[in-house]
Amino acid sequence: MNEVKIRKIIERVIEKIEETVNLPVEASGRHVHLSKEHTVQLFGSEDQLTVKKELSQPKQYQYQQRVTLIGPKGIIQGVTLLGSARGNTQVELSKTDAVKLGLDPPVRESGDLTGSASLLIASEKGVVLAEESTIIAKRHIHMEPADAERLKVADRQKVAVRIMTDRPVVFEDVTVRVNENYRLSLHIDYDEANACNYMPGTQGRIISLE
Incomplete structure (x- = not known):
């Protein structure tokens, strides 16, 4: 086996190794996970929500419906709603979003909501106060x-x-x-x-x- 063939084999092996250690990266925009209680208040029931698409993580999906976030200093409309319903409402923002709303949410892992920021969430059917719901996702x-x-x-x-x-x-x-x-x-x-x-x-x- 000559040097050129050996080099090509080595290059293919290196490429294969790199493929297995690289991580796909996804950018996650602002979104809301509603509790069952808040789903009822804003939409009547979870059955009233229409799935738009499946997400990359299994059993996670985006609804067709959107919500509006209302903070002390601003409003963000057309915010993505993800399913299915959770035990507690969770709102995930970027720092830029938080500044626009006038909030100072902590950087937290999903589900760690104690002491987090609060805001109003609105739909065409109602408004709820989501206390200790809002984080910048770690x-x-x-x-x-x-x-x-x-x-x-x-x-x-x-x-x-x-x-x-x-x-x-x-x-x-x-x-x-x-x-x-x-x-x-x-x-x-x-x-x-x-x-x-x-x-x-x-x-x-x-x-x-x-």
Whole structure:
């Protein structure tokens, strides 16, 4: 086997390795997860909501209906509504969104709502006060157990990820979330996406573990 053939084989192996360690990156815009109680108050029932599309994570979807967020200093209309209903209403914003609304929500992981910001959520049928509902979602990676084993990381571990764009950025303090129902994906908000010049198809790579 000559040197040229060996080099091509090595290049193909390297390409294959890179494919297996890269992370798909998704930019998550502002959105709302309603509780069953708030769903009833705003739409009558969950049956009144129409699924628009499935999301990348299994059993997660976006509704056709939208809501309006009302804060002390501003309003944001046409906000995406995700399903299905949760135990507690959760609103996820970027820092830019929060400033527009006049809020100062904490950076938190999903579900950690104690002491978070409150706001009003409106639909065509009503308005609810969603107390301790609003956070800036902490960047995180969804993955299956097989992905965690391959990447040598564990659930709740913190890692640093390099975003591979023409404006590369390293995001630190990224939480790994492992569940058999997850699909491999790094989630960042639009502020973070703009900082690294994100576009669909962008990938990241874990470069250090904490």
